[in-house]
Amino acid sequence: MTTVAVLGAGIMASALTFPLAENGDDVRLVGTHLDRDLIDSLQRTGVHPGLGLAVNPAVRAYQLEDAPRAFEGADVAMSGVNSFGVHWAGRQFARLLRPGMRVLSITKGMEADDEGTLRILPDVMRSLVPADVADGVTWSAVVGPSIAGEVAVHRDTCVVFCGEDQVSLDGLADLFRTPYYHVWTSTDFVGHEVGAAVKNIYAFAAGFGQGLLDREGEAEARYRRFNYGAAVFAEGQKEIRQFVSMLGGRPETADGLGGVGDMFVTSMGGRNVRAGRYVGAGIPFSEVRGRLMKGVTLEGVHAISVIGAALERLTERGLVGASDFPLCRHLYRVVEQDAPIDMPFEEFFGGMR
Amino acid sequence: MTTVAVLGAGIMASALTFPLAENGDDVRLVGTHLDRDLIDSLQRTGVHPGLGLAVNPAVRAYQLEDAPRAFEGADVAMSGVNSFGVHWAGRQFARLLRPGMRVLSITKGMEADDEGTLRILPDVMRSLVPADVADGVTWSAVVGPSIAGEVAVHRDTCVVFCGEDQVSLDGLADLFRTPYYHVWTSTDFVGHEVGAAVKNIYAFAAGFGQGLLDREGEAEARYRRFNYGAAVFAEGQKEIRQFVSMLGGRPETADGLGGVGDMFVTSMGGRNVRAGRYVGAGIPFSEVRGRLMKGVTLEGVHAISVIGAALERLTERGLVGASDFPLCRHLYRVVEQDAPIDMPFEEFFGGMR
Known part of the structure; x- marks a missing residue:
């Protein structure tokens, strides 16, 4: 039996406890400070309110103060927070990780410094952990088209476990594989993380068409x-491929589950698509953010802000061509400058010709 | 003013008369023997019954017996029939084409010989035209994500005109471009035609998920x-890319409008998706074809039959690996052998590992 401790009890982290627990693993789900009521519900009734489902009875839920107990002796340490919690999670991991653990992250996104240099989130997390611990664990992540609730109700799902260490990846994949949860592995860590981060950019635009019809x-x-x-x-597919290449991943990663597959599922609905639909309908984005969807976590919009700003720096530095990424740049203007939608079709696909 | 004669008055051919006529071209729409009532409606009322819209008043409709008059002096000859009509269209073109014309085809699909060797439909059409005429015209085609009715009502649409002759492509693109009809050109004729043909295969599978839920x-x-x-x-994206490469196209064509873009729009609905949904719900395909969708044109299913059979030949000949194209092969078993859906996920993406 393998012990898996999960930091963060959101819907995706909690959904992943289903295959783990069904495979007989010892699963310990630790809430963040934001998950207090959720953990309370799990402890009292076994029901995850976000998923609307009872979790596997073998899953044990812990409040944050009990995290050290939950991580004690764990073989696998999962980060289940979203991109906004990555620094917090890194600081928690600094005290909770022990050499020999295998870290598996589901946090998706990128960060940029003032120069526009982009970094994947597992690297951000690692930088917050003492070097001897960071070097004594293996770092991996889950990517691919995966709506959490579908995993929880045993609908077929195909994902990629990516990381630097193939032996860890093989072992982690074996822990999770079930007849409905299909896991591939890849050592293109950067490529898959970049794909997972930037696909969210384009999901925002997936709502525009319906919004324009509304208008x-x-x-x-x-x-x-x-x-x-x-x-x-x-065009989103083309830009994902270019981002993956530019940041050192394998271009073909953009074609697979972690690129086009994940963009497909993300485009089918969800909060970013809904926000995009409002903008399509003619509502300035500041109003969507400040009123219509106030307080709603919009990871795609966040990715647009971070990566769009980085693109401006990288262009100034001559590292990216001014005509590259026309769709991402347009979305940045929509999100950051309240620009109306005016899709630059003529600039797509390298420019019309 | 350029004169464009169109053979076939189906919804796609008729939709393309909108940008042409708006650009002031002389457009002559010729019905096939199956379009008699349709042409009658166009001549009497100007309304295209399939589109449910009045065409541009400048478009003139002709019954098939008047085709020679419609093609007289035409600069551009369009083939607007579907893949089932390609031989018929080739024979018509044998008498209607004149050297100097630019041929533009919207017919999508492939044919295979007994050895499994696949051929794009413009080549089939060309083979039916006398050599001196075939060599005296230029051959091009329209591909890309394009629901006909959306073009007709002026919704933004991005397509690729592909062919062997860049000068012809440039001229043809100029004839069609409007503020809503965005045209790129490419000399990867084979790659784009292959993408346009095989994307229909995967649209059939796009209905399975909903069908499984129905069941x-x-x-x-x-x-x-x-x-x-x-x-x-x-996986469909991956297989399109492999088909494009295998048949001599540029792999990157599979990423663009003619590959992943066209697969996306085709997966959003339509007859092939509907047929796939029935199969997902547990109905053997023979019953879908023979009863539930009797008489309905299913170009995707036809592509599966043709290309799936060709893959068997090519595999026997050692030209394709037995583990390549697992999705296409599964769809072939569903369509030709009434196999139940049992998605071979473990074989996807080069096999699980």
């Missing part, structure tokens, strides 16, 4: 805006 | 099967 009073019209959505999707 | 009584459940659909989509 035109054509929300129920016979003819939709699927052609629009498909062009945006194809 | 499970979960059609309205909170948790869907988007993870399933995303994995199928990503």
